[in-house]
Amino acid sequence: MSVKIEIEGDVALVTLDRPASFNAITSELSKGLVSAMDRAADEARVAIITGSGKAFCAGADLGEIAAGYEREGPNLGTVLDETFHPAVDAIANATVPTVAAVNGVAAGAGLGLALACDLRVMSEDAFLMSAFAGIALAPDSGTTWWLPHHLGVSRALDITLTNRRVQADEAMKLGLCVDVVAPDRLIEAAREVAGALADL
Template sequence: MVIIEAAGAGFSAGADLLEDLPEDFDAGREIEERIKPTFMAIMNAPKPYIAAVNGGAVGVGCGLAMACDLTLMASDGFFLFAFAGLGLAPDGGTSWHLVRQIGRKRAFDILTGGQRITAQECHALGLVNAVVAPDELSKAARERARNLADKPWRGVAFAKQAVGQAALLSVGDLMSLEARLQSEAFASEEFRAAAQAFRSARP
C-alpha cells in the first residue's frame, strides 16, 4: 500500500505560477513526460494508493488525489480547480475523473466555476471516500492501508484492475476480464488457504 500525504499545511498548491520559466518551456511536454507517467503509474499499479488530503488540493493536485484508489480528506480540506480562471486547460486527468464521477454538466460547472469544493461537498459528490478531523487524517489513512494489507493481495489487486477497466470496457468485455481474473484467482494457493480458513471459522 502507498499513502500519499503532504508534510506541510496543504496537499498540493498546483503549478508554481510565480516560478520563472525558461523561454522554451512547453507545458504540454511537461504533462506528457512527467505528470502523465506518474499518474498512470498510480492508476495501473497493482497495489492500492491512498491519498490523504490535508488543506487544499489545487489544480493538478486534484488530479493526483483523484488518481488514487482511496481518497481521505481532512474536514478543513478542499479541492480547487483553478484552471479556467487562469485561462488554462484542465490537466492531470481532472476532466476524465470528474465526468465519470459526477457527469458532464456538473464537471463543466466545477471546472469553470473556480470555487472551492469543501470536504463535505467532495464527499457528497463521491470525490473522496471519507472526511475526518485534521488531526486524525494520517491515522485514518494508515488504518485503511492496514485493512487492505490484511486481505489477500490478489483479491485487492484484481478489484483495482476491474474497477479501473470498468469505465473503459463494455459490460460484456468487463465480465470477460472478470472471468479471466477469477480463473487465475481460483487456481492460486492464496485462495485455497483463504477458503480453508473461512470453512474452519464457520460454526
C-alpha cells in the same frame, strides 16, 4: 528530496515534501513521486499519498514553468508529458491500491493526483479545486477524465468552469471521498483504510 516514503508493515506512506510551496509539482517532485510509487509497489501492499505542511498539493509550480519561458519558451505539451503526466500515471497505474490523505488544498494538477488515487480521506479543512479556469489554462493532469468519471459530466463541468472550492463535507456527499476527519486524525484514518485494503 521533495518526496519522502516510509514503509511500515504492508503500508507505504508517500509524502509530497515541498511545504513552503504547498507541495507544488516540479520536475524533481514528479520524478520523486514516480520513484516512490515504484518502491511502494515492490515493498508494500497499499500506498497512502499525502502532502507535508498545510496542503496536499497546490498544483504546478508555475515559477518553474515561467523560468522555462524566460529561457526558451518551452512547449507546454512537453512539460505535461515530462512532468505532470508521469506523476499522475504513477498513481493511476500503480500495482497496489492507493489512498489519498488530503490535507488542505488539492488544486489543479494536485486535484489530478488526488483523483487518480483509488480512495480519498479528507481532513475537515481540506478542499478540492480545479483552479485551471482561474489562470486561463485548459485543465490537465487527468482532471477532465477523473471528474466526469467520478461525478458525471454536469457536475464535472460545474467544478471545472466555476473554479469553486469543493469543501470536504461536499466531497463526501458527492462520493469523492470515503471519510472526513479532524486534521490531527488524517494519517491515522488513512492508515485504517489502507490497513483494511492490505488485509484483503
